[in-house]
Amino acid sequence: MVRNLAGLVGSVTRRSREEPDDTPDRDSCLVCEADLTTSEVYSHYRVCPRCRFHYSMSARERITSLADPESFEEINRSIVSLDPLSFSSRESYTRRLFRDQRRTGLTEAVVTGTCTISGSPVMLIVLDFGFMGGTMGCVVGEKVALALERAVKRSLPAVAIVTSGGARIQEGVLSLMQMAKTTIAANKMNEAGLPYVTVLANPATGQAFGSFANLADIIMAEPGAIVGFSPFGVLKRVSNEPLSTESHTAESRLDHGLLDVVVDRRELRTVLGVLLDLLGPRYRLERADDRRPGKPTDLSRTPAWESVQLSRNDARPTSGNFMKMMFSNFVELHGDRSYADDSSIICGIAQLAGLTVMAIGQERGHDEISTRITQNGRTRPEGFRKAQRGLRLAAKFNMPIVTFIDTPGPDLSQEAEQRGLGNAIASTMALMARVDVPSVSVIIGEAGSGGALALGVADRTLMLENATYSAVSPEEAAEIIFQDVDRADEAAESMKLTAYDCRDLGIIDTVVPEPPGGAHLDPEEAARQLRRMIVSELVNLQSTATKKMLKDRYKKYRNIGEYSSYFSAALTREVNALQNLVSSGARWITRRSAPTDSPPKPEKPD
Numbered sequence: 001m002v003r004n005l006a007g008l009v010g011s012v013t014r015r016s017r018e019e020p021d022d023t024p025d026r027d028s029c030l031v032c033e034a035d036l037t038t039s040e041v042y043s044h045y046r047v048c049p050r051c052r053f054h055y056s057m058s059a060r061e062r063i064t065s066l067a068d069p070e071s072f073e074e075i076n077r078s079i080v081s082l083d084p085l086s087f088s089s090r091e092s093y094t095r096r097l098f099r100d101q102r103r104t105g106l107t108e109a110v111v112t113g114t115c116t117i118s119g120s121p122v123m124l125i126v127l128d129f130g131f132m133g134g135t136m137g138c139v140v141g142e143k144v145a146l147a148l149e150r151a152v153k154r155s156l157p158a159v160a161i162v163t164s165g166g167a168r169i170q171e172g173v174l175s176l177m178q179m180a181k182t183t184i185a186a187n188k189m190n191e192a193g194l195p196y197v198t199v200l201a202n203p204a205t206g207q208a209f210g211s212f213a214n215l216a217d218i219i220m221a222e223p224g225a226i227v228g229f230s231p232f233g234v235l236k237r238v239s240n241e242p243l244s245t246e247s248h249t250a251e252s253r254l255d256h257g258l259l260d261v262v263v264d265r266r267e268l269r270t271v272l273g274v275l276l277d278l279l280g281p282r283y284r285l286e287r288a289d290d291r292r293p294g295k296p297t298d299l300s301r302t303p304a305w306e307s308v309q310l311s312r313n314d315a316r317p318t319s320g321n322f323m324k325m326m327f328s329n330f331v332e333l334h335g336d337r338s339y340a341d342d343s344s345i346i347c348g349i350a351q352l353a354g355l356t357v358m359a360i361g362q363e364r365g366h367d368e369i370s371t372r373i374t375q376n377g378r379t380r381p382e383g384f385r386k387a388q389r390g391l392r393l394a395a396k397f398n399m400p401i402v403t404f405i406d407t408p409g410p411d412l413s414q415e416a417e418q419r420g421l422g423n424a425i426a427s428t429m430a431l432m433a434r435v436d437v438p439s440v441s442v443i444i445g446e447a448g449s450g451g452a453l454a455l456g457v458a459d460r461t462l463m464l465e466n467a468t469y470s471a472v473s474p475e476e477a478a479e480i481i482f483q484d485v486d487r488a489d490e491a492a493e494s495m496k497l498t499a500y501d502c503r504d505l506g507i508i509d510t511v512v513p514e515p516p517g518g519a520h521l522d523p524e525e526a527a528r529q530l531r532r533m534i535v536s537e538l539v540n541l542q543s544t545a546t547k548k549m550l551k552d553r554y555k556k557y558r559n560i561g562e563y564s565s566y567f568s569a570a571l572t573r574e575v576n577a578l579q580n581l582v583s584s585g586a587r588w589i590t591r592r593s594a595p596t597d598s599p600p601k602p603e604k605p606d
Helices: 005-018 040-045 059-067 093-105 138-153 168-176 178-191 232-238 250-255 265-278 304-311 317-325 368-377 381-396 414-418 421-434 448-452 474-481 485-495 498-504 521-543 545-557 566-593
Strands: 074-075 109-119 120-127 158-164 196-205 218-221 328-333 344-352 356-360 401-409 439-447 460-464 468-470 510-514
Touching: 005 356, 040 265, 059 109, 059 120, 059 158, 059 265, 074 138, 093 401, 109 265, 120 265, 138 158, 138 168, 138 178, 138 439, 168 178, 178 196, 178 498, 196 265, 196 510, 218 250, 218 265, 232 545, 250 328, 265 328, 265 344, 304 439, 304 474, 304 485, 317 344, 317 356, 317 401, 317 521, 328 381, 344 381, 344 521, 381 401, 381 421, 401 448, 421 545, 439 448, 439 521, 460 498, 460 521, 468 498, 474 485, 498 510, 510 521
Parallel strands: 120 158, 158 196, 196 218, 356 401, 401 439, 439 460, 439 468, 460 510
Antiparallel strands: 074 109, 109 120, 328 344, 344 356
């Protein structure tokens, strides 16, 4: 990786301010000394072809690299800064503005306008670090707010490229107030249900970062970008301990759940195009005829303990496997925007049969390394909060939800408890219950405890033929009931945890057939069968009015469970006792009348 990244960034940005061209051509890379004179990658993207270091780009260069040719139309170019405070310094604020305007060809540190990206119309907001460090003064705040407001009026998605060094000191507290101005404008985008994406470039700090940049639906960053509210230099001055240069990078922020994805600049236009397409016009599924997928018969019911073993098979397809086989244009989202990114939850926007859906799955992994990273699917509080982000995005953009359930239960560590495990499970379940878009949950493996149910409160619940669903594991049940974990097979039979048992109890709606021997023997066929079932359920749900859908969902879970009055319960006990007595008598009569190999003994005379 880049050595002394913070110092290198400072060197690059200082040069960009001093030289006439914001991004001057270089003969060699400042990091690896690679030859840049003949590199098309550097010429077009300002990226070193060897070490991939991302150099600064001007706003105009960024627009050229992202917008479709000749599609960009700038707005509000004539708005310029004044000197509202008559700021006193060695160089007057007005002179400094005029100098940067002449050097960069910009009127201010932000360029706004409409364009198309991969054919999708969008409002584009691009900050330029070369103009007074991309600081957010009154004009920057005004142009950002105007752009977002126009996006709402024209029903356009917005993309903001943020490179900013903090506050415009020369405008004092007026500069600070731009955080509030841009925040309320960003709220308008959310209220209108319009997509809003930000890309954090190098560096992205200060007031822009702490306001409109962090209010986007999806937050991306470029590799190695310095990201955070406090500039790295400020943190070094106030910290009592030495800071690693990597602690303030985009990669570090991704690990801590504060970003969705880190995207190389060369791939940024493609990723934005896919996202805008996924979040664009809504489509509905319609059934071509009245035929529905067939359902498996009960003739080949697998014994409970065998289902438990099949559901835990290391080769069984995981959520990630099913998503790859079933969905197209999958864009994964990361992090809970609060603490961390939990690898046991996969969350992303994808297309299923041409329909944009929100896919959320619990991932267990296959081998020792992957299961260690995902904790064998035991979800942490951060994973549940990441799932909640996906649910809210689905509601905002009216996307159906598909969840994949495969977990032995939630993370039961003390650390998880301290970070709010119970609240995370409860609030995820509550959000699943009230979200006003169609939802389908699929139990693909082992579904254990509240960790599974948190993502299972859906309009339709499907279950693979050899999956299991239980409050505790059979081993735990055997330990509690028999004080003998080796009797787990007996406990499994009594727990009614198989797919057919759950269907008979009204806990799930449909059993999805698996290939003979289990899904792990033919994952592609298992995915094909599951895809057909999910699409069929979504067709039915999309033809149901939202109010009725929510009412049906409430009734479905409100009525689960067998219960009765005290009198009825007493009567049931009497009936059961009588039935047992009759059954016992019938067995006695059967034994008495059964033929034997030896002839009957003659009766003794009285």
